[in-house]
Amino acid sequence: MRSTEQLAADHAGILEVLEALDGVLREAERTRTVPSDFLRTLVAFSQSFVDRCHHGKEEGCLFPCLARLGMPTDGGPIGVMLQEHEQGRALMRAIAAALDRYEAGRAAVDDVLAPCREYADLLRHHIEKENAILFPMAEAVMSEDDDGATVTCFADKDERPGEAARERLLQRARGRPPATGDPAS
Numbered sequence: 763m764r765s766t767e768q769l770a771a772d773h774a775g776i777l778e779v780l781e782a783l784d785g786v787l788r789e790a791e792r793t794r795t796v797p798s799d800f801l802r803t804l805v806a807f808s809q810s811f812v813d814r815c816h817h818g819k820e821e822g823c824l825f826p827c828l829a830r831l832g833m834p835t836d837g838g839p840i841g842v843m844l845q846e847h848e849q850g851r852a853l854m855r856a857i858a859a860a861l862d863r864y865e866a867g868r869a870a871v872d873d874v875l876a877p878c879r880e881y882a883d884l885l886r887h888h889i890e891k892e893n894a895i896l897f898p899m900a901e902a903v904m905s906e907d908d909d910g911a912t913v914t915c916f917a918d919k920d921e922r923p924g925e926a927a928r929e930r931l932l933q934r935a936r937g938r939p940p941a942t943g944d945p946a947s
């Protein structure tokens with residue numbers, strides 16, 4: 763698999779988690795309860811799989827390769843992607859802090875749910891841009907050797923704890939009662 767295809771496969775895994783998050787947030791809005799366990803696991807997944815593993819591959823391998831091939835990093839598509847990675851990290855810190863405050867009785871349900879919705883929106887748009895704009899641009903300029911070197915660079919970025927957190931989130935979402943059509947609602 764070429765480097766951009768591997769990154770797109772990561773994206774598909776992240777989008778599955780965002781779909782699970784949507785369902786859990788709908789349930790949380792209905793019950794007015796914060797799903798603390800799910801969101802703590804989401805924070806772990808985001809820090810491990812999304813950030814260190816996936817963004818690590820982009821920031822540590824793909825973007826430097828594209829920079830060597832002449833693509834600017836302080837503006838243009840790579841600049842925008844780097845900025846959005848930072849926004850995602852900041853939102854994850856905001857979610858973790860809101861959870862701490864909620865558990866200490868110092869935050870409302872919506873204080874926790876709002877940054878979660880923002881995170882899902884940001885990441886979805888970000889992934890769309892990478893898949894539709896950045897990856898085709900990368901494929902057009904990278905030679906087979908560039909691609910091979912980028913794939914080799916990915917090798918030490920994969921993280922098993924991140925994969926385990928993803929599985930837990932998907933299982934939790936599958937085991938969740940339906941948000942609509944519930945006779946009790």
Ligand SMILES: [Fe+2]
Pocket residue numbers: 769773816820889892
């Ligand atoms: Fe990405």
